[in-house]
Amino acid sequence: MEIKVDYYKLASEKKMGDGNMIPQNQELILIKKDTDGMSFFETHNDEYKKLFWANDNEVEFVHSLSENWDEEKINQRNRYINGEFI
Secondary structure (H helix, E strand, O other): OEEEEEEEEEOOOEEOOOOOEEOOOOOEEEEEEOOOOEEEEEEOOOOOOOEEEEEHHHEEEEEEEEEEOOHHHHHHHHHHHOOOOO
């Protein structure tokens, strides 16, 4: 199935609550944008996928692409959107 995927990058590196860092040049995929100015992202092409919230001023839009995703990848994304992380 073809879906539109929005890619972002961080304005500067981000320190996570667990002490790990996400580098500024890390590709991010937007999962969900809230009306309060917060957005939910996943790291892309990263050895260990990280899911996190960021303020709009912490990220920069890079581009949008139409990509073909299989049903499992779409279902996984929908679980993230609905807050089902397990």
